[in-house]
Amino acid sequence: MRIGRNAGTYVVPLLVLMVVAFDVPILLMLASSVLAPHPTVAHWAELVESPIYFRVLGNTFQIALVTAAVCGLIGYPLAYWMRGLGGRAQLAVVTLVLLPFWISILVRTYAWIVVLGNNGIVNRSLMGLGLTDRPVSFLYNQLGVTIGTTNVLLPFLVLPLFAAMLKIDERLLQAAATLGASRRAIFWRVFFPLSLPAFAAGLVLVFILTLGFYVTPAILGGGRVPMISSMLDILINQMPRWELAAAISTLLLAVTLALYGVYRTIAARAA
Amino acid sequence: MGAIEFDGVAKRYGPVHAVRDLTMRVPEGEFLTILGPSGSGKTTILSLVAGLVPPTGGRILIAGRDVTNLEPQQRRIGLVFQSYALFPHLDVFRNVAFPLAVRGRPRSEIADKVAAALARVRLDGFARRKPQQLSGGQQQRVALARAFVFEPDILLLDEPLGALDRKLREEVQVELKALQRDLGITTLLVTHDQEEALSLSDRIIVLDHGAMQQVGTPDEVYRRPANRFVAGFLGLANLLEGRVEAGRGLRLPTGELVACATQGLAEGSPATAVVRPERVRLLPETAGEGIAARVRQDVYLGHLRRWHLDSDAGPELIAAAADGVGQAAIGDRVRVAWAPEDVWLLPEEARGAAA
Numbered sequence: 001m002r003i004g005r006n007a008g009t010y011v012v013p014l015l016v017l018m019v020v021a022f023d024v025p026i027l028l029m030l031a032s033s034v035l036a037p038h039p040t041v042a043h044w045a046e047l048v049e050s051p052i053y054f055r056v057l058g059n060t061f062q063i064a065l066v067t068a069a070v071c072g073l074i075g076y077p078l079a080y081w082m083r084g085l086g087g088r089a090q091l092a093v094v095t096l097v098l099l100p101f102w103i104s105i106l107v108r109t110y111a112w113i114v115v116l117g118n119n120g121i122v123n124r125s126l127m128g129l130g131l132t133d134r135p136v137s138f139l140y141n142q143l144g145v146t147i148g149t150t151n152v153l154l155p156f157l158v159l160p161l162f163a164a165m166l167k168i169d170e171r172l173l174q175a176a177a178t179l180g181a182s183r184r185a186i187f188w189r190v191f192f193p194l195s196l197p198a199f200a201a202g203l204v205l206v207f208i209l210t211l212g213f214y215v216t217p218a219i220l221g222g223g224r225v226p227m228i229s230s231m232l233d234i235l236i237n238q239m240p241r242w243e244l245a246a247a248i249s250t251l252l253l254a255v256t257l258a259l260y261g262v263y264r265t266i267a268a269r270a271a
Numbered sequence: 272m273g274a275i276e277f278d279g280v281a282k283r284y285g286p287v288h289a290v291r292d293l294t295m296r297v298p299e300g301e302f303l304t305i306l307g308p309s310g311s312g313k314t315t316i317l318s319l320v321a322g323l324v325p326p327t328g329g330r331i332l333i334a335g336r337d338v339t340n341l342e343p344q345q346r347r348i349g350l351v352f353q354s355y356a357l358f359p360h361l362d363v364f365r366n367v368a369f370p371l372a373v374r375g376r377p378r379s380e381i382a383d384k385v386a387a388a389l390a391r392v393r394l395d396g397f398a399r400r401k402p403q404q405l406s407g408g409q410q411q412r413v414a415l416a417r418a419f420v421f422e423p424d425i426l427l428l429d430e431p432l433g434a435l436d437r438k439l440r441e442e443v444q445v446e447l448k449a450l451q452r453d454l455g456i457t458t459l460l461v462t463h464d465q466e467e468a469l470s471l472s473d474r475i476i477v478l479d480h481g482a483m484q485q486v487g488t489p490d491e492v493y494r495r496p497a498n499r500f501v502a503g504f505l506g507l508a509n510l511l512e513g514r515v516e517a518g519r520g521l522r523l524p525t526g527e528l529v530a531c532a533t534q535g536l537a538e539g540s541p542a543t544a545v546v547r548p549e550r551v552r553l554l555p556e557t558a559g560e561g562i563a564a565r566v567r568q569d570v571y572l573g574h575l576r577r578w579h580l581d582s583d584a585g586p587e588l589i590a591a592a593a594d595g596v597g598q599a600a601i602g603d604r605v606r607v608a609w610a611p612e613d614v615w616l617l618p619e620e621a622r623g624a625a626a
Contacts, residue, residue: 171354172356179421181369181373194360
């Protein structure tokens, strides 16, 4: 009991700090969508009535969907391949997957501008190989944004998926083999279903993270690929329409929480 | 259905010989148990037959077919893992249906065969349960049903009863034996439990350090062990060293004569007499026969009572009797005796083996 009470005592100041410095301001900010400057639904009405906001929302969801899909298509085979590696090679590859985390997102994003620009290594290689005679525009469009977000978010899918795959009992696969299943049947009837909950959880996580992503889409989109976060930036810093931004933030938070609920449900099944 | 033949089969992991030069034939329909301590290579033998690991030498034939280089899926074997290895995402029906489904059998045939297999292991009504919702004994039966539902040539059981509690284990042993006899399927069971081996098998292989120590019926390996290791591994044994007196028995260093058949051993050659505790009788100190001893410990086992004795003839002796038969308290001086036909002699060269 003593330990419990002491632990509680230690936590209280931290809790107060979190509530006062973090939770209360967020709630105040969210509340301003219906309370500023006086109780009203005008801001929400504006949000619902102007098609521009829904276009941006739709655009954001689309990019999030594509990013999650690309992360899945690249990430699943990568995690599967990592699972089959020997001890030392596996460690090396895990390190390579983790490596980007050690470098600032900002640095990595600007690096993409160098790599993907009209004079970047990719376009020069393409033109050098004669695959195209004019530079392909990778930047300041949805393609560039998707490449950037996929690069940043891939580890969030690969690492938990890889961990879940490692937990799949090798003996189940051996059992399937002795029972007559071909390699293909073993994968589709045993391995994939067993990895599916972790895979789905990873996809939802990437989707959620893309929804609120700011730095990478803002830089690689060059202001021409509107996403929710960059629209919030405009509403707050340029218009300034804090109440409308609060309404959009509330909507984003609600959607994210709902998806997070889905994520938790799937992840719990995966465990 | 078919026989299993081992032809010089060997498996090495680097410098470690997991299995050494195993040559034997398991005839069709036989229940053969591979018995040995952990690390003796018994599970390796099973993995070799299943094709989960490749041998480093020799050939394995199942039903006359050389399977040495075949993948597990082509070997037509039913393997029950120690952990059961049931598919957690499939219900009982689809677990048992798995080997039929991957062979692309028609749906109606699958339904019939699975129903029959589940009935055979007394699990009808459990088809829609997930493995996690079953008890250990039920999971074990699902694993068994899954292993024989597709009529494999042979059945392989890797310590299938290891995870069950004692009472359940004895029940399942009886069922398993009945099932194997009904199916008439050649069965290879791996275990470290000598009681399980003795009660289930037609024949037993005793394995130590990857080498076959003895193969024979349960009765043979128990009563006429090939060496000290086999004698000691299959239950308790009294081991008395001495020199052979042809036609009379074994003369102990302390002068006592252990009367027994000398099995053609040369006069004066060193040998070890093996006497099972339940063959040892306790007599009053005043009895005219036997070896003098003093009771050091009295162990009550429920159905049995066991006495550990310090004997004048050298090593500790152990006697055992059904509870209620025979009486001796700690510290009592007694004499121990046995019938000549209950003594088995091991010649000196059979001592080593544990290389």
